[in-house]
Amino acid sequence: MSSLQQGSLNFNRSFSFNFKGGNLSSDSGLLLVRSFVEKLGLRPLLQDFFKDSIDRRHTHASIIEQLVYTTITGYKSDNASDHLRHDPVFTGILDKESLASQPTISRFINALDEKAIEYFNRLPEILFEKANPPRSTKHLVLDLDSTLFETFGKQEQSAYNFHYSPCGYHPLMLFNGLNGDLMKMELRNGSIYISKNIKEFLEPIFKWLDKTYPKAQILVRADSGFATPQLYELCEEYGADFVIRLKSNATLKKYADETLHSFMDIYGSDYTKCHVMYEEFHYRAKSWKTPLRVICRVERAAGELLPRATFIATTLKAQPKVIVKTYNKRGNMENFIKEAKIDFSMDSVSHSSFMANSAKSLIKALAYSIVNMMKRTVLPKDRKSSRMLSIRADLIKIACKTATSARRIVFKLCSSSPFKETFCQIMSNIENLRLA
Structure with missing residues:
Protein backbone atom coordinates (compact mmCIF):
# COMPACT_ATOMS: atom_id res chain seq x y z
CA MET A 1 0.00 0.00 0.00
CA SER A 2 2.96 2.36 0.54
CA SER A 3 3.43 2.56 -3.23
CA LEU A 4 -0.03 4.11 -3.61
CA GLN A 5 -0.73 7.74 -2.82
CA GLN A 6 -2.88 7.40 0.31
CA GLY A 7 -4.69 4.49 -1.34
CA SER A 8 -5.87 6.66 -4.22
CA LEU A 9 -8.54 5.27 -6.53
CA ASN A 10 -7.94 5.07 -10.28
CA PHE A 11 -11.48 6.06 -11.26
CA ASN A 12 -11.23 9.35 -9.34
CA ARG A 13 -7.86 10.61 -8.10
CA SER A 14 -9.55 12.92 -5.62
CA PHE A 15 -10.80 9.80 -3.79
CA SER A 16 -8.56 7.79 -1.47
CA PHE A 17 -8.93 5.10 1.19
CA ASN A 18 -7.19 3.81 4.30
CA PHE A 19 -7.95 1.61 7.27
CA LYS A 20 -7.79 4.35 9.89
CA LEU A 112 -10.98 -31.27 24.18
CA ASP A 113 -11.83 -34.93 24.82
CA GLU A 114 -14.70 -37.42 24.53
CA LYS A 115 -16.50 -35.82 27.48
CA ALA A 116 -16.61 -32.51 25.61
CA ILE A 117 -18.07 -34.29 22.57
CA GLU A 118 -20.85 -35.64 24.82
CA TYR A 119 -21.60 -32.10 25.98
CA PHE A 120 -21.66 -30.81 22.40
CA ASN A 121 -24.15 -33.55 21.51
CA ARG A 122 -26.34 -32.69 24.48
CA LEU A 123 -26.53 -28.96 23.69
CA PRO A 124 -28.59 -29.31 20.45
CA GLU A 125 -31.05 -31.52 22.33
CA ILE A 126 -31.61 -28.86 25.01
CA LEU A 127 -32.03 -26.11 22.41
CA PHE A 128 -34.30 -28.38 20.36
CA GLU A 129 -36.62 -28.76 23.34
CA LYS A 130 -36.80 -24.97 23.71
CA ALA A 131 -37.71 -24.42 20.05
CA ASN A 132 -39.97 -27.52 19.83
CA PRO A 133 -42.00 -27.53 23.07
CA PRO A 134 -42.89 -31.13 24.06
CA ARG A 135 -46.51 -30.18 24.87
CA SER A 136 -47.23 -28.89 21.36
CA THR A 137 -44.98 -31.16 19.30
CA LYS A 138 -47.09 -34.01 17.93
CA HIS A 139 -44.95 -35.18 15.00
CA LEU A 140 -41.21 -35.61 14.45
CA VAL A 141 -39.52 -36.67 11.22
CA LEU A 142 -35.97 -37.95 11.62
CA ASP A 143 -34.07 -37.57 8.35
CA LEU A 144 -30.82 -39.56 8.23
CA ASP A 145 -28.01 -39.04 5.76
CA SER A 146 -24.26 -38.88 5.43
CA THR A 147 -22.02 -36.47 3.54
CA LEU A 148 -18.34 -35.82 2.84
CA PHE A 149 -16.06 -33.36 4.62
CA GLU A 150 -13.13 -33.23 2.21
CA THR A 151 -9.61 -33.10 3.64
CA PHE A 152 -6.41 -31.84 2.03
CA GLY A 153 -3.71 -32.78 4.51
CA LYS A 154 -2.77 -35.56 6.92
CA GLN A 155 -5.82 -35.36 9.15
CA GLU A 156 -6.32 -38.25 11.54
CA GLN A 157 -8.85 -40.86 10.26
CA SER A 158 -9.17 -39.15 6.91
CA ALA A 159 -9.57 -41.77 4.18
CA TYR A 160 -10.61 -42.22 0.57
CA ASN A 161 -14.37 -42.56 0.16
CA PHE A 162 -15.40 -44.66 -2.84
CA HIS A 163 -18.89 -43.13 -3.04
CA TYR A 164 -17.80 -39.47 -3.05
CA SER A 165 -14.32 -40.14 -4.54
CA PRO A 166 -12.12 -37.63 -2.61
CA CYS A 167 -10.38 -38.22 0.71
CA GLY A 168 -12.06 -36.88 3.80
CA TYR A 169 -14.40 -37.69 6.67
CA HIS A 170 -17.80 -39.35 6.30
CA PRO A 171 -20.04 -37.76 8.96
CA LEU A 172 -23.53 -38.94 9.83
CA MET A 173 -26.20 -36.25 10.19
CA LEU A 174 -29.71 -36.25 11.63
CA PHE A 175 -32.22 -33.46 11.01
CA ASN A 176 -35.82 -32.87 11.97
CA GLY A 177 -37.27 -33.02 8.48
CA LEU A 178 -40.20 -30.78 9.41
CA ASN A 179 -38.16 -27.67 10.18
CA GLY A 180 -34.47 -28.32 9.50
CA ASP A 181 -33.31 -28.43 13.12
CA LEU A 182 -30.02 -30.34 13.37
CA MET A 183 -30.50 -32.98 16.05
CA LYS A 184 -27.15 -34.78 15.89
CA MET A 185 -23.92 -34.86 13.89
CA GLU A 186 -21.11 -37.37 14.24
CA LEU A 187 -17.77 -37.09 12.48
CA ARG A 188 -16.55 -40.49 11.26
CA ASN A 189 -13.68 -42.16 9.45
CA GLY A 190 -13.71 -41.31 5.74
CA SER A 191 -14.04 -44.90 4.52
CA ILE A 192 -16.75 -46.09 6.93
CA TYR A 193 -19.93 -47.47 5.34
CA ILE A 194 -22.94 -45.18 5.50
CA SER A 195 -25.01 -47.22 8.00
CA LYS A 196 -22.13 -48.50 10.14
CA ASN A 197 -22.91 -48.17 13.87
CA ILE A 198 -26.33 -46.73 13.09
CA LYS A 199 -27.77 -48.25 16.27
CA GLU A 200 -25.13 -46.59 18.45
CA PHE A 201 -25.80 -43.29 16.71
CA LEU A 202 -29.60 -43.32 16.78
CA GLU A 203 -30.52 -45.16 19.99
CA PRO A 204 -29.54 -42.29 22.35
CA ILE A 205 -31.80 -40.02 20.27
CA PHE A 206 -34.70 -42.48 20.58
CA LYS A 207 -34.20 -42.71 24.36
CA TRP A 208 -34.20 -38.93 24.65
CA LEU A 209 -37.29 -38.55 22.45
CA ASP A 210 -39.09 -41.36 24.29
CA LYS A 211 -38.53 -39.50 27.55
CA THR A 212 -39.13 -35.93 26.35
CA TYR A 213 -41.71 -36.44 23.58
CA PRO A 214 -43.61 -39.56 24.73
CA LYS A 215 -46.77 -38.70 22.77
CA ALA A 216 -45.13 -37.59 19.52
CA GLN A 217 -45.42 -39.75 16.41
CA ILE A 218 -41.92 -40.40 15.05
CA LEU A 219 -41.09 -41.15 11.42
CA VAL A 220 -37.61 -42.13 10.24
CA ARG A 221 -36.67 -41.39 6.62
CA ALA A 222 -33.51 -42.66 4.98
CA ASP A 223 -31.93 -43.63 1.69
CA SER A 224 -31.04 -47.16 0.59
CA GLY A 225 -27.71 -47.03 2.41
CA PHE A 226 -29.67 -47.33 5.68
CA ALA A 227 -31.78 -50.28 4.57
CA THR A 228 -30.49 -52.51 7.35
CA PRO A 229 -32.27 -54.77 9.88
CA GLN A 230 -30.55 -52.95 12.76
CA LEU A 231 -32.46 -49.79 11.88
CA TYR A 232 -35.76 -51.62 11.29
CA GLU A 233 -35.51 -53.36 14.67
CA LEU A 234 -34.55 -50.15 16.45
CA CYS A 235 -37.60 -48.36 15.02
CA GLU A 236 -39.82 -51.25 16.07
CA GLU A 237 -38.38 -51.23 19.58
CA TYR A 238 -39.18 -47.55 20.09
CA GLY A 239 -42.46 -47.47 18.21
CA ALA A 240 -41.24 -45.33 15.31
CA ASP A 241 -42.48 -45.69 11.75
CA PHE A 242 -40.10 -45.53 8.80
CA VAL A 243 -39.90 -45.01 5.06
CA ILE A 244 -36.61 -46.30 3.70
CA ARG A 245 -35.64 -46.78 0.10
CA LEU A 246 -34.37 -50.22 -0.92
CA LYS A 247 -31.62 -51.06 -3.37
CA SER A 248 -32.99 -52.87 -6.38
CA ASN A 249 -32.17 -56.57 -6.65
CA ALA A 250 -33.29 -59.59 -8.66
CA THR A 251 -36.04 -60.58 -6.21
CA LEU A 252 -37.54 -57.08 -6.07
CA LYS A 253 -37.41 -56.84 -9.84
CA LYS A 254 -39.31 -60.11 -10.09
CA TYR A 255 -42.02 -58.68 -7.81
CA ALA A 256 -42.21 -55.63 -10.07
CA ASP A 257 -42.40 -57.56 -13.37
CA GLU A 258 -46.18 -57.71 -13.47
CA THR A 259 -46.45 -53.98 -12.75
CA LEU A 260 -43.89 -53.21 -15.45
CA HIS A 261 -45.84 -55.29 -17.98
CA SER A 262 -49.07 -53.52 -17.02
CA PHE A 263 -47.33 -50.18 -17.34
CA MET A 264 -46.12 -50.94 -20.86
CA ASP A 265 -49.55 -52.26 -21.88
CA ILE A 266 -51.24 -49.05 -20.77
CA TYR A 267 -48.64 -46.36 -21.51
CA GLY A 268 -46.18 -48.16 -23.77
CA SER A 269 -46.71 -46.03 -26.88
CA ASP A 270 -47.21 -42.63 -25.18
CA TYR A 271 -43.82 -40.93 -24.75
CA THR A 272 -45.20 -37.40 -24.58
CA LYS A 273 -46.11 -37.36 -20.88
CA CYS A 274 -44.77 -38.54 -17.55
CA HIS A 275 -46.58 -41.68 -16.41
CA VAL A 276 -46.56 -43.29 -12.97
CA MET A 277 -47.95 -46.56 -11.61
CA TYR A 278 -47.89 -47.93 -8.04
CA GLU A 279 -47.90 -51.42 -6.60
CA GLU A 280 -47.28 -52.91 -3.18
CA PHE A 281 -46.26 -56.28 -1.79
CA HIS A 282 -44.63 -57.85 1.25
CA TYR A 283 -40.97 -58.74 1.00
CA ARG A 284 -38.44 -60.29 3.36
CA ALA A 285 -34.69 -60.36 2.79
CA LYS A 286 -32.72 -63.17 4.37
CA SER A 287 -31.34 -60.93 7.15
CA TRP A 288 -34.76 -59.54 8.12
CA LYS A 289 -36.76 -60.97 11.02
CA THR A 290 -40.17 -60.29 9.45
CA PRO A 291 -41.53 -59.32 6.03
CA LEU A 292 -42.01 -55.61 5.35
CA ARG A 293 -44.51 -53.74 3.23
CA VAL A 294 -42.78 -52.52 0.08
CA ILE A 295 -44.13 -49.84 -2.24
CA CYS A 296 -43.08 -50.13 -5.89
CA ARG A 297 -43.27 -46.97 -7.97
CA VAL A 298 -42.87 -47.36 -11.73
CA GLU A 299 -42.23 -44.10 -13.56
CA ARG A 300 -41.25 -42.96 -17.02
CA ALA A 301 -40.58 -39.29 -17.68
CA ALA A 302 -41.69 -37.63 -20.91
CA GLY A 303 -39.32 -38.54 -23.72
CA GLU A 304 -37.74 -41.48 -21.92
CA LEU A 305 -37.74 -44.92 -23.50
CA LEU A 306 -37.96 -47.29 -20.52
CA PRO A 307 -39.70 -47.00 -17.15
CA ARG A 308 -37.79 -47.08 -13.83
CA ALA A 309 -38.84 -48.91 -10.68
CA THR A 310 -38.26 -47.51 -7.15
CA PHE A 311 -38.76 -49.60 -4.01
CA ILE A 312 -39.56 -48.17 -0.57
CA ALA A 313 -39.95 -50.23 2.62
CA THR A 314 -42.35 -48.77 5.16
CA THR A 315 -44.43 -49.43 8.25
CA LEU A 316 -46.92 -46.67 7.42
CA LYS A 317 -50.49 -47.67 6.49
CA ALA A 318 -51.06 -44.87 3.99
CA GLN A 319 -51.72 -45.23 0.26
CA PRO A 320 -48.67 -45.96 -1.95
CA LYS A 321 -48.79 -42.53 -3.58
CA VAL A 322 -48.72 -40.86 -0.14
CA ILE A 323 -45.82 -43.06 0.97
CA VAL A 324 -43.75 -42.07 -2.05
CA LYS A 325 -44.59 -38.40 -1.61
CA THR A 326 -43.58 -38.62 2.06
CA TYR A 327 -40.26 -40.20 1.14
CA ASN A 328 -39.54 -37.65 -1.59
CA LYS A 329 -39.79 -34.80 0.92
CA ARG A 330 -36.58 -36.17 2.35
CA GLY A 331 -34.92 -34.23 -0.46
CA ASN A 332 -35.15 -31.12 1.74
CA MET A 333 -32.38 -32.62 3.83
CA GLU A 334 -29.95 -32.05 0.95
CA ASN A 335 -30.66 -28.33 1.32
CA PHE A 336 -30.07 -28.49 5.08
CA ILE A 337 -26.71 -30.20 4.56
CA LYS A 338 -25.76 -27.74 1.82
CA GLU A 339 -26.46 -24.78 4.09
CA ALA A 340 -24.53 -26.35 6.97
CA LYS A 341 -21.49 -27.00 4.78
CA ILE A 342 -21.44 -23.89 2.60
CA ASP A 343 -22.95 -21.17 4.81
CA PHE A 344 -21.49 -22.37 8.13
CA SER A 345 -18.28 -23.99 6.81
CA MET A 346 -19.06 -27.13 8.79
CA ASP A 347 -16.93 -29.17 6.40
CA SER A 348 -13.80 -27.11 7.09
CA VAL A 349 -11.73 -29.65 9.03
CA SER A 350 -8.21 -28.21 9.11
CA HIS A 351 -6.90 -29.62 12.40
CA SER A 352 -4.61 -32.66 12.33
CA SER A 353 -6.40 -34.25 15.29
CA PHE A 354 -9.65 -36.13 14.66
CA MET A 355 -10.98 -35.05 18.09
CA ALA A 356 -10.26 -31.39 17.35
CA ASN A 357 -12.00 -31.60 13.97
CA SER A 358 -14.98 -33.32 15.57
CA ALA A 359 -15.28 -30.62 18.25
CA LYS A 360 -14.94 -27.80 15.71
CA SER A 361 -17.63 -29.34 13.48
CA LEU A 362 -19.98 -29.61 16.47
CA ILE A 363 -19.41 -25.96 17.40
CA LYS A 364 -20.39 -25.01 13.86
CA ALA A 365 -23.38 -27.35 14.14
CA LEU A 366 -24.37 -25.39 17.25
CA ALA A 367 -24.17 -22.14 15.24
CA TYR A 368 -26.37 -23.71 12.54
CA SER A 369 -28.94 -24.79 15.14
CA ILE A 370 -29.13 -21.34 16.69
CA VAL A 371 -29.69 -19.60 13.35
CA ASN A 372 -32.21 -22.19 12.16
CA MET A 373 -34.26 -21.75 15.34
CA MET A 374 -33.92 -18.00 15.01
CA LYS A 375 -35.25 -18.10 11.43
CA ARG A 376 -38.31 -20.04 12.47
CA THR A 377 -39.20 -18.10 15.61
CA VAL A 378 -38.32 -14.40 15.13
CA LEU A 379 -37.61 -13.63 11.48
CA PRO A 380 -40.39 -12.09 9.34
CA LYS A 381 -42.46 -14.53 7.30
CA ASP A 382 -40.72 -13.65 4.03
CA ARG A 383 -37.34 -14.36 5.63
CA LYS A 384 -38.00 -17.68 7.32
CA SER A 385 -36.81 -19.73 4.35
CA SER A 386 -33.74 -17.57 3.66
CA ARG A 387 -30.32 -19.17 3.68
CA MET A 388 -27.62 -17.98 6.03
CA LEU A 389 -25.71 -16.38 3.15
CA SER A 390 -28.65 -14.08 2.48
CA ILE A 391 -29.28 -13.33 6.15
CA ARG A 392 -25.59 -12.61 6.68
CA ALA A 393 -25.41 -10.20 3.75
CA ASP A 394 -28.59 -8.31 4.67
CA LEU A 395 -28.81 -8.41 8.46
CA ILE A 396 -25.42 -9.36 9.93
CA LYS A 397 -22.95 -7.37 7.85
Missing part, protein backbone atom coordinates in the same frame (compact mmCIF):
# COMPACT_ATOMS: atom_id res chain seq x y z
CA GLY A 21 -11.48 4.88 10.44
CA GLY A 22 -11.28 3.89 14.08
CA ASN A 23 -12.64 1.01 16.08
CA LEU A 24 -15.73 0.34 13.99
CA SER A 25 -17.49 -2.96 13.35
CA SER A 26 -18.93 -4.51 10.20
CA ASP A 27 -20.94 -7.16 12.11
CA SER A 28 -23.52 -5.26 14.14
CA GLY A 29 -26.20 -7.77 13.15
CA LEU A 30 -24.69 -9.96 15.88
CA LEU A 31 -26.69 -7.83 18.29
CA LEU A 32 -29.75 -9.69 17.02
CA VAL A 33 -28.07 -13.07 17.44
CA ARG A 34 -26.82 -12.24 20.94
CA SER A 35 -30.30 -11.10 21.97
CA PHE A 36 -31.78 -14.35 20.68
CA VAL A 37 -29.07 -16.41 22.39
CA GLU A 38 -29.98 -14.66 25.65
CA LYS A 39 -33.54 -15.95 25.23
CA LEU A 40 -32.20 -19.44 24.59
CA GLY A 41 -30.11 -19.32 27.75
CA LEU A 42 -27.05 -20.62 25.91
CA ARG A 43 -24.39 -18.92 28.03
CA PRO A 44 -25.41 -20.55 31.35
CA LEU A 45 -25.54 -23.91 29.57
CA LEU A 46 -22.02 -23.50 28.21
CA GLN A 47 -20.73 -22.37 31.60
CA ASP A 48 -22.37 -25.37 33.26
CA PHE A 49 -20.99 -27.91 30.78
CA PHE A 50 -17.53 -26.46 30.20
CA LYS A 51 -16.21 -25.60 33.64
CA ASP A 52 -12.60 -24.41 33.82
CA SER A 53 -10.34 -25.94 36.45
CA ILE A 54 -8.55 -22.62 36.98
CA ASP A 55 -9.45 -18.96 36.54
CA ARG A 56 -8.84 -17.88 32.98
CA ARG A 57 -8.99 -14.67 31.03
CA HIS A 58 -10.73 -16.58 28.27
CA THR A 59 -12.92 -19.32 29.72
CA HIS A 60 -13.79 -22.42 27.73
CA ALA A 61 -17.42 -21.35 27.56
CA SER A 62 -16.51 -17.89 26.24
CA ILE A 63 -14.23 -19.34 23.54
CA ILE A 64 -17.05 -21.61 22.32
CA GLU A 65 -19.45 -18.66 22.28
CA GLN A 66 -16.87 -16.61 20.36
CA LEU A 67 -16.50 -19.38 17.77
CA VAL A 68 -20.27 -19.58 17.37
CA TYR A 69 -20.38 -15.86 16.56
CA THR A 70 -17.40 -15.93 14.18
CA THR A 71 -19.05 -18.85 12.36
CA ILE A 72 -22.33 -16.97 12.03
CA THR A 73 -20.53 -13.91 10.67
CA GLY A 74 -18.73 -16.04 8.09
CA TYR A 75 -15.13 -15.98 9.33
CA LYS A 76 -13.87 -19.41 8.30
CA SER A 77 -10.41 -19.18 9.87
CA ASP A 78 -9.58 -18.72 13.54
CA ASN A 79 -6.93 -16.25 12.39
CA ALA A 80 -9.74 -13.73 11.92
CA SER A 81 -10.04 -13.51 15.71
CA ASP A 82 -6.61 -11.83 15.85
CA HIS A 83 -7.94 -9.00 13.68
CA LEU A 84 -11.26 -8.87 15.55
CA ARG A 85 -9.72 -8.81 19.04
CA HIS A 86 -11.00 -5.31 19.81
CA ASP A 87 -14.05 -5.22 17.54
CA PRO A 88 -16.66 -3.25 19.55
CA VAL A 89 -19.58 -5.55 18.70
CA PHE A 90 -17.73 -8.81 19.40
CA THR A 91 -16.24 -7.55 22.67
CA GLY A 92 -19.59 -6.04 23.63
CA ILE A 93 -21.69 -9.17 23.13
CA LEU A 94 -19.04 -11.35 24.79
CA ASP A 95 -18.58 -8.93 27.73
CA LYS A 96 -14.81 -9.01 27.27
CA GLU A 97 -12.08 -6.43 26.72
CA SER A 98 -10.62 -8.52 23.89
CA LEU A 99 -11.29 -11.75 22.02
CA ALA A 100 -9.34 -14.96 22.41
CA SER A 101 -6.47 -15.13 19.90
CA GLN A 102 -5.92 -17.87 17.35
CA PRO A 103 -3.27 -19.66 19.47
CA THR A 104 -5.61 -19.61 22.49
CA ILE A 105 -8.44 -21.06 20.40
CA SER A 106 -6.16 -23.73 18.96
CA ARG A 107 -4.92 -24.80 22.41
CA PHE A 108 -8.50 -25.06 23.63
CA ILE A 109 -9.78 -27.05 20.64
CA ASN A 110 -6.88 -29.49 20.79
CA ALA A 111 -7.38 -30.06 24.52
CA ILE A 398 -24.14 -3.93 8.93
CA ALA A 399 -21.53 -1.33 9.83
CA CYS A 400 -21.66 0.48 13.16
CA LYS A 401 -19.67 2.61 15.54
CA THR A 402 -19.99 2.90 19.31
CA ALA A 403 -20.67 5.95 21.42
CA THR A 404 -19.54 5.48 25.01
CA SER A 405 -20.67 7.53 27.96
CA ALA A 406 -20.28 7.11 31.71
CA ARG A 407 -23.46 5.04 31.98
CA ARG A 408 -24.02 3.30 28.68
CA ILE A 409 -22.75 2.25 25.28
CA VAL A 410 -24.78 3.01 22.14
CA PHE A 411 -24.22 1.02 18.98
CA LYS A 412 -24.86 3.41 16.09
CA LEU A 413 -25.71 1.34 13.03
CA CYS A 414 -25.29 2.42 9.43
CA SER A 415 -27.96 5.01 8.57
CA SER A 416 -28.17 3.92 4.94
CA SER A 417 -28.89 0.23 5.65
CA PRO A 418 -31.87 -0.81 3.48
CA PHE A 419 -32.93 -3.34 6.13
CA LYS A 420 -33.45 -1.02 9.12
CA GLU A 421 -37.14 -1.83 9.46
CA THR A 422 -36.52 -5.58 9.25
CA PHE A 423 -33.77 -5.31 11.86
CA CYS A 424 -36.05 -3.46 14.28
CA GLN A 425 -38.92 -5.88 13.66
CA ILE A 426 -36.69 -8.86 14.47
CA MET A 427 -35.42 -7.21 17.64
CA SER A 428 -39.01 -6.58 18.70
CA ASN A 429 -39.92 -10.21 17.96
CA ILE A 430 -37.02 -11.37 20.13
CA GLU A 431 -38.14 -9.18 23.00
CA ASN A 432 -41.64 -10.68 22.82
CA LEU A 433 -40.44 -14.26 22.34
CA ARG A 434 -41.43 -16.85 24.91
CA LEU A 435 -39.61 -20.17 24.74
CA ALA A 436 -40.23 -23.38 26.69
